[in-house]
Amino acid sequence: SQQGEEDPQALSIQEGENATMNCSYKTSINNLQWYRQNSGRGLVHLILIRSNEREKHSGRLRVTLDTSKKSSSLLITASRAADTASYFCATDGAGSYQLTFGKGTKLSVIP
């Protein structure tokens, strides 16, 4: 099954800085989603970008998608300590009900 791969595996930044995480995948997709997971908890859906979209914004989040490179990036602007979490990208292919998740980027925002 296809799988997204996040990069970097871990990221540590100061509060107020921007955080950028990248995701690469292997095959054609319908859409790509980003999720957040606080330590020991379930995942929370952040944003979805469709395969025919190139950029999407939601609050302090900006997602880009480059289907020619099979890659996406998640930018969190003006980070806060509360943004400390693991972030996962997930993809689904044509006709598929299921999402395939990457291994995640662990973000630490230092106050």
Next chain:
Amino acid sequence: DVKVTQSSRYLVKRTGEKVFLECVQDMDHENMFWYRQDPGLGLRLIYFSYDVKMKEKGDIPEGYSVSREKKERFSLILESASTNQTSMYLCASRGVREANYGYTFGSGTRLTVV
């Protein structure tokens, strides 16, 4: 808001026991999923269900089975628990009318098999 509830946050079971992990959602979603999450391996799909009484194998179904007798409930069954099934188990659901809104996850069940 959609709520997905997993019956236990933490569970300790003995090797060889039959284990039931329960998941209930309250928004009439058709699709439900069971994942396990392990350090360094990310989330891996065990089983999923398109609708009531339907089930499909995911990427790692061995040692597991599922039951979906009612639309709101999706149960994961470990027929004979083994130590390599120690993991975090995550249930998720999604409505077919909401294909562009992502999954809603439960809080997870951390299972330890001793």
